[in-house]
Each structure stands twice: as C-alpha cells, then as structure tokens.
Amino acid sequence: MFQVEVWGGAGEHGRSCYHVQFGQRSVLLDCGVKKGQKKEETYPKLDADKVRMLTTVFLSHAHEDHSMAIPLLYRHGYTGVVWTTRSTVRQLANYYAKWQQYVQDAGDELPYTSEHMEQVRYRFVEDMAPPGQWFTVEPGMQACWGPSGHLAGSIWLLLCVDGQTLFYSGDYCQDSRLLAANLPDLRYVRDLQVGILDAAYADDEATQEQLVDDLVSACKQVLERGGHVWLPVPIYGRGHEIIDVLAEALPGTEIVCDTGLEVSFQAMLEEEQWFKTEELHLYKQRWSSRVQVLTREQLLHKSTSLKKAIFVTSDPMLQSKASAKLVEAFATSPNNALIMTGHVYPGTLAARLLAAEQSVPRVLHYRYKVHQGLPDVARMLDGLKPKFSLLVHAPKAKTDRLKAKLTARGYDHVYSCAPGDQLVFCGRTLGTATSND
Known part of the structure; x- marks a missing residue:
C-alpha cells in the first residue's frame, strides 16, 4: 500500500508538490510556489511532521512553480538531499533572485532565510545513471529519469520502492522544437501502479502546428x-x-x-x-x-x-x-x-x-505549447498504462472536464484532485480518496 498526498499543483496552476508515502519510506516530488492574489495559496500545504520524516526529495526542473519553496523544507527540519540535474541547479540562482524581488515588491517577506537556502544539498541524477536506466537512491529505492522536453534540465521520474512503481511526468512536452523528450522503456512500466501526469492544457486539443x-x-x-x-x-x-x-x-x-x-x-x-x-x-x-x-x-x-x-x-x-x-x-x-x-x-x-x-x-x-493537452495525456496513458492516474497542473474545473472526456474514451481510474487531497492505493485498488479541506 502507498499513498499520494497533494500539497499543491493538482486542481491549480502552480506550487507543484506531491508527497508520496511508500510504507515506511516517503519522497517529495517538487516544491514550488504560486503567484496570485491569495497569499495563503502561495506556498504548498506542507505538513512539517511529514517533511522531517522524508526519505528524499526530487526536483523535476527549475521553474518557480516547482522549485521556489524547496528551502521551506529545511526550515521545517528536512536534512536530506534534493535529487535533480546540474542544468536545473545552474538555473535556480536566477529564479531565486527573481522570486525574492517579486516577494519584496509585493511588500512581503520570504518564509525562509538565506541560511535555509544554503542548507539545500543537491545530488545529480546524471551522476548515477544515464537517462532511461535505473540507479539506487538507497537500498530498496530505485529511480530512473529522462528528458521531459520542457526546458533544459527538466526531467520525468520513475520510482520503484519495495516493488511499488510510480511515474511523475514533471512538466512534459513532446512538441518542443529544440528540446529532446522521451518516455521510460516499456519494460520498466509493465506493472506501473500510479502516474502523476502533466495535464496543464486540460481538454484542449490544439496542436503545436x-x-x-x-x-x-x-x-x-x-x-x-x-x-x-x-x-x-x-x-x-x-x-x-x-x-x-x-x-x-x-x-x-x-x-x-x-x-x-x-x-x-x-x-x-x-x-x-x-x-x-x-x-x-x-x-x-x-x-x-x-x-x-x-x-x-x-x-x-x-x-x-x-x-x-x-x-x-x-x-x-x-x-x-x-x-x-x-x-x-x-x-x-x-x-x-x-x-x-x-x-x-x-x-x-x-x-x-x-x-x-x-x-x-x-x-x-497566443499560447506556445510546453505542456500536455488531451491528446498528449491520452498518448501518455496509452504508452505507460498506469493502473491509476492523477491529472495535475490545471485548475480543478478544467481538470474535471479532461477527466470526463478521458473516461468517455474508455480510460479508467483517472483522478482530478485539489490541494489537501489524498489517494491511498492498495495493490490494484484505490483504498481511499479523501480531502483535508
């Protein structure tokens, strides 16, 4: 049994943050921020007790809606590393500077200090294995990664923890003019239990062309x-x-x-x-x-x-x-x-x-495509065949529309959630789906 808890990013655009509990181990996928008029929704709905117990953290890319709340984890007592790419870390300094300026211009203060920022320790997935190959994060936990086509350094992640598998697309786009993108080897996803999938364009079917x-x-x-x-x-x-x-x-x-x-x-x-x-x-x-x-x-x-x-x-x-x-x-x-x-x-x-x-x-x-819409999500579902899928990165009403259209096309066990929601998976069934709001 394992569970996915949405701390941000599902049912909204921004503050991507997903807590995944695999038995006694837990990981966090991204920890970003959200710009807007509601200050209480700027940062993820972090649970400090669970943050302190995290096994590890993964960062898919540098954009602020995925990265700028990472130092908050260290304020709450996290002492581990953040797995990401060198390219992502090179870009982060610019995003931190711009985020600090944005907060200052709004008359607010950062919820973390420069000391918390300095405490962040990175490890690089490319040092452990080339794209598309497994590496050991710690005994009992393996990870596989590949380019997601969103920007340089952006990655998807495939995790296998004590035999339980989860795919996180990060921000994914196969339509990039310049950037490479691929998906895991199908041999690795033959028994994929959960997919957390970029669906930022919801039910939009427009092509890049x-x-x-x-x-x-x-x-x-x-x-x-x-x-x-x-x-x-x-x-x-x-x-x-x-x-x-x-x-x-x-x-x-x-x-x-x-x-x-x-x-x-x-x-x-x-x-x-x-x-x-x-x-x-x-x-x-x-x-x-x-x-x-x-x-x-x-x-x-x-x-x-x-x-x-x-x-x-x-x-x-x-x-x-x-x-x-x-x-x-x-x-x-x-x-x-x-x-x-x-x-x-x-x-x-x-x-x-x-x-x-x-x-x-x-x-x-006039949008330029850097995320996924309905045809892209369907294509990803066809390729990976996860038993359960969580659609993320779009407002709740739009995600609900996408879910309805996917269900009408025969895709089962596709979920639209909101921050605070939990999905608990028991083998091949969904144990519970609850909301903390």
Missing part, C-alpha cells in the same frame, strides 16, 4: 499595421523556441532581446545534451545572424523607432520596473501589441493588462 501558425499570423498583423510586437517569456524555456520560430517565419523582421535571454542562450551552448542536435545547430546560426541583444535602456529607445521589430524579454508576468517602463513606451502607439504565450498568473501586471477591455498597448494571448 496550429498554435505556431496562429502566433506567426498575429505577429504579421501587428507588424503590417505599423506596430512593434513584444513577447515577454521566461528566461529559460519557450522563449528561445519562439525566437527560432519567428526568425524562420519572418525573415525580414528585426528581432531584439534583452541580456537575460543572451545569458540563457550561452547556457544552452554548454548543455547540448538536452537538445536535438541538428535543430540546435540551426538555431545557433539564426541567433547569430538575426537576433540583436540590447540593454534595458536600448530596448526603451528601440521602442520609439519607426522600423518595426519583435521584442522578446525575460519577464513573463511583467513584474519588473524595466517591464513597467517598456509597457509605458509601447502605450505611446495604439498599433503596438504585447503577446502573452504562456500561463498568466492573477494579480500580475500581465494579467491586469490582458483583462482590460481596451488596454493600450493591446495585449493578446
């Missing part, structure tokens, strides 16, 4: 109308793919980016193992020939230029002072437009602009 066509068309329309296009993106992740897409689709258009994306581009060159070799080679050529890196001041000046350009900056929620200034500059022309390409957190400047009926500059939303 459709989404890219829509994004390119939207950019063309703004440029043809005489406006600049601005795409705020994460410093690591979809931003570079979008630059690559637009550089290829709009060969005569100038593309400018900030120094943050230059930093992450240089990091990509040192971590080629996460990328599709030929595609990365082509992107290097496009970057050197098509992308101009500008400082904050230069970006502001560029926004007044008559020659229209595509701006790409590394602040997806527009929370920095530099972004606020650029918003003001873009607002001087009704022809300019911001295009959001990912999830927009409530309470952020990006959300307020997107919700405004007649905002200047115009704010549009």
Whole structure:
C-alpha cells in the first residue's frame, strides 16, 4: 500500500508538490510556489511532521512553480538531499533572485532565510545513471529519469520502492522544437501502479502546428499595421523556441532581446545534451545572424523607432520596473501589441493588462505549447498504462472536464484532485480518496 498526498499543483496552476508515502519510506516530488492574489495559496500545504520524516526529495526542473519553496523544507527540519540535474541547479540562482524581488515588491517577506537556502544539498541524477536506466537512491529505492522536453534540465521520474512503481511526468512536452523528450522503456512500466501526469492544457486539443501558425499570423498583423510586437517569456524555456520560430517565419523582421535571454542562450551552448542536435545547430546560426541583444535602456529607445521589430524579454508576468517602463513606451502607439504565450498568473501586471477591455498597448494571448493537452495525456496513458492516474497542473474545473472526456474514451481510474487531497492505493485498488479541506 502507498499513498499520494497533494500539497499543491493538482486542481491549480502552480506550487507543484506531491508527497508520496511508500510504507515506511516517503519522497517529495517538487516544491514550488504560486503567484496570485491569495497569499495563503502561495506556498504548498506542507505538513512539517511529514517533511522531517522524508526519505528524499526530487526536483523535476527549475521553474518557480516547482522549485521556489524547496528551502521551506529545511526550515521545517528536512536534512536530506534534493535529487535533480546540474542544468536545473545552474538555473535556480536566477529564479531565486527573481522570486525574492517579486516577494519584496509585493511588500512581503520570504518564509525562509538565506541560511535555509544554503542548507539545500543537491545530488545529480546524471551522476548515477544515464537517462532511461535505473540507479539506487538507497537500498530498496530505485529511480530512473529522462528528458521531459520542457526546458533544459527538466526531467520525468520513475520510482520503484519495495516493488511499488510510480511515474511523475514533471512538466512534459513532446512538441518542443529544440528540446529532446522521451518516455521510460516499456519494460520498466509493465506493472506501473500510479502516474502523476502533466495535464496543464486540460481538454484542449490544439496542436503545436496550429498554435505556431496562429502566433506567426498575429505577429504579421501587428507588424503590417505599423506596430512593434513584444513577447515577454521566461528566461529559460519557450522563449528561445519562439525566437527560432519567428526568425524562420519572418525573415525580414528585426528581432531584439534583452541580456537575460543572451545569458540563457550561452547556457544552452554548454548543455547540448538536452537538445536535438541538428535543430540546435540551426538555431545557433539564426541567433547569430538575426537576433540583436540590447540593454534595458536600448530596448526603451528601440521602442520609439519607426522600423518595426519583435521584442522578446525575460519577464513573463511583467513584474519588473524595466517591464513597467517598456509597457509605458509601447502605450505611446495604439498599433503596438504585447503577446502573452504562456500561463498568466492573477494579480500580475500581465494579467491586469490582458483583462482590460481596451488596454493600450493591446495585449493578446497566443499560447506556445510546453505542456500536455488531451491528446498528449491520452498518448501518455496509452504508452505507460498506469493502473491509476492523477491529472495535475490545471485548475480543478478544467481538470474535471479532461477527466470526463478521458473516461468517455474508455480510460479508467483517472483522478482530478485539489490541494489537501489524498489517494491511498492498495495493490490494484484505490483504498481511499479523501480531502483535508
């Protein structure tokens, strides 16, 4: 018997955190935060007593909604290690700095100190085994990992503890233009008991090809109308793919980016193992020939230029002072437009602009796919065949819709949960499903 307790991330977008109890052993999968207007929902619903008893912790990738609450574990008495990848750890410093600034700008304080951050000890899965192969975490506990296609260093995890198996997809995407992604060898999942699956796009069935066509068309329309296009993106992740897409689709258009994306581009060159070799080679050529890196001041000046350009900056929620200034500059022309390409957190400047009926500059939303929707979840269920599946990373109502559609297609034992819920598995049956709320 083992149980999965949702401390965050199911029935919502953000603060991914899953406590898994395998008999006398327990592991935690990710420990992130959530931006928004409800401060009580910023951090996971941690149980301090259970945190102290954790056997180990796994971190799937660096994005703040999976990582920024890790030091809280050490505040609550955890003394073990965090298993992850070197690429993830290299990225974390930037995310910690931005999260601290976000909290400070909101007039709040971090619930952990720099001492707790320094206590975090990492071990690297790639030191133990290549992707797709088992390694021993401790006697009785084995792990297998592989690239999840979400950003450099992002991984899925397969755990086997005393004969009980669980798959955690992390943030998964098979549609990445640049990043490699795969799934475990089918021999390893012949008796997979539980899958915790990225379902961030819920029942959406749009393909990446459709989404890219829509994004390119939207950019063309703004440029043809005489406006600049601005795409705020994460410093690591979809931003570079979008630059690559637009550089290829709009060969005569100038593309400018900030120094943050230059930093992450240089990091990509040192971590080629996460990328599709030929595609990365082509992107290097496009970057050197098509992308101009500008400082904050230069970006502001560029926004007044008559020659229209595509701006790409590394602040997806527009929370920095530099972004606020650029918003003001873009607002001087009704022809300019911001295009959001990912999830927009409530309470952020990006959300307020997107919700405004007649905002200047115009704010549009055209998603670029970095998660899974209905066809992708179905494909993962077909490949892994878990006996029970927990759908995560989307609001509860959307997850309920996805569950209903999957059930109608013949997929059994698929669950939609919320923070505080517990699923207890007894062999081939679900023992109990309870909520602490």
